Amino acid sequence: MLLDGRHILVTGAARGLGAEIARGLAAQGARLILADIAEEEGRATAGALGATFARVDLADPASVEALAAAVAAATGGALHGLVNNGAIATGIGGIGFEDIEIESWDRVQRVNVRGTWLMTRAAAPLLRASGSGRVVNVASDTALWGAPNLMSYVASKGAVIAMTRSLARELGPDRVGVTAVAPGILTTESTEYVPPARHRFYEDGRAVPGAQGPGEITDVVAFLLSEGALTLTGQLLPVNNGFVFT
Incomplete structure (x- = not known):
């Protein structure tokens, strides 16, 4: 199996895409640590996969550091992979940039941007110690085509893409690879709030038409976490x- 025996931490893993990624990684033999602010759902997902669960609030630096300490204890001090999937998306779209409330903007950046940085910073010593650490940041194709009426989220995911490239250069000398994936709208419980017209816009505009489920992302993430993916570092x-080409 592609990830046999590799310790992988997935944030935002309680439900939706994060839970689906966790299931795919488990099927490839990964030893999983799942983290989320939604403790009840997170423990249920972890229990079904035989994984370890730890609560984390990505907006709280102390919580992120506590998670890293728990991961170090669970893995013996070496982590092979980190999936930065935790983010805020629900309830922040549908309004123009002029009407975004400042606190709403700041909250999205605290979780999606600063949280990704804090989590990577806290995990970096463990990733280095493994000798073949991999980071996969979950971005969004909204940052590639400029989705309207969603600017706080679009800006945050654009920042994640930019951080991926900078982190790849900083961690590359330690043979830690950093990549990003940019899904479109997926059919999960996390996107039930998205208007049907936006779903149809995506479905009709894809080179492979139709809805896209979260399970279609997991094989790509699994490969990017593998030892053989280092040559892709820095890539999005x-x-x-095929909704957006780069």
């Missing part, structure tokens, strides 16, 4: 069935 993969 728009895993959206």
Whole structure:
């Protein structure tokens, strides 16, 4: 199996895409640590996969550091992979940039941007110690085509893409690879709030038409976490069935 025996931490893993990624990684033999702010759902997902669960609030630096300490204890001090999937998306779209409330903007950046940085910073010593660490940042293709009426989220995911490239250069000398995937709208419980017209816009505009489920992302993420993926460091993969090309 592609990830046999590799310790992988997935944030935002309680439900939706994060839970589906966790299931795919488990099927490839990964030893999983799942983290989320939604403790009840997270423990249920972890229990079904035989994984370890730890609560984390990505907006709280102390919580992120506590998670890293728990991961170090669970893995013996070496982590092979980190999936930065935790983010805020629900309830922040549908309004123009002029009407975004400042606190709403700041909250999205705290979780999606600063949280990704904090989590990577906290995990970096463990990734280095493994000798073949991999980071996969979950971005969004909204940052590639400029989705309207969603600017706080679009800006945050654009920042994640930019951080991926900078992190790849900083961590590359330690043979830690950093990549990003950019899905489009997926059919999960996390996107039930998205208007049907936006779903149809994506489905009709893909090179491979139709809805895209979260399970279609997991094989790509699994490969990017593998030892053989180091040559892809710094790259962005728009895993959206051809809605956006780069």
